[in-house]
Amino acid sequence: MLILAGTPIGNLGDASARLLATLEAATVLAAEDTRVAHRLLAGLHILNRPRLVIVNEQTERGRAAELVHLAADGDLVLVTDAGMPTVSDPGYALVRACVDAGVTVSSVPGPSAVLTALAVSGLPTDRFVFDGFAPRRAGDRMRYLAAVAREPRTTVLFESPNRLAALLQAMAEAFDPQRRVVVCRELTKLYEEVRRGSAAELAEWAAGGVRGEIVVLVEGAPASVASxxxxxxxxxxxxxxxxxxxxxxxxxxxxxxxxxxxxxxxxxxxxxx
Structure with a gap:
């Protein structure tokens, strides 16, 4: 079968006993970056040294047939650099190929930056939408934010630290000033930080420079009919x-x-x- 193994998003102490056992038993480990996979195995004190194969955005589709064969012939474990495979990370094409070939797909659930950020944000969690990364180009980004401004559910997205200030400034222009925004930085890591406020307030903070892994959350639009x-x-x-x-x-x-x-x-x- 294909086993999707969720790995810690920062703190290795979040690794479950089941993840440790899965990695210890793996004969073939598909990884987004083999260097990161080596560090993961060493950090978790995994003595097993499985065969490593690269599965990233560039190679996943081209190697699908080979990987499906490996999964059909014996368990294939897939990990990404952090978090759950397929969620804004490689894995979807491989899962789809395995499903089409009748190969069982299972998972070892692990940490998710999306759900972790949502849980600590203080924004409504009963209904939410995950949107990956916001568009990079200014015009596309403003059109996207115009849609987010009308979205009634909490919106969760990723952003790179060097584009965060520009995104928040665009949000300040697109959203009502009362709209709540949350920025989570370095979740589960030593310098974890959660900032809450309006887009304008957070844009001013981010203008000074921000580092680390970033998750941005936006409060859903009010239910009132637009005038x-x-x-x-x-x-x-x-x-x-x-x-x-x-x-x-x-x-x-x-x-x-x-x-x-x-x-x-x-x-x-x-x-x-």
């Missing part, structure tokens, strides 16, 4: 990214239920003031 004024503001944010007026009115109308004609006319009138 035409709110809709116009959303259209204008999209216009600022280079989106055409008709397209911006259509996107906001679809998201809010407001009439596209009313949004277009309001935006047109505001443009000629």
């Amino acid at each position: 035409l004024e709110d809709g116009l503001a959303a259209v204008q944010r999209l216009l600022a990214t280079g989106t055409g007026m008709k397209q911006a009115a259509a996107e906001v109308a679809e998201a809010t239920g407001l009439a596209k004609h009313d949004l277009y006319e309001a935006a047109l009138a505001a443009k000629h003031r």
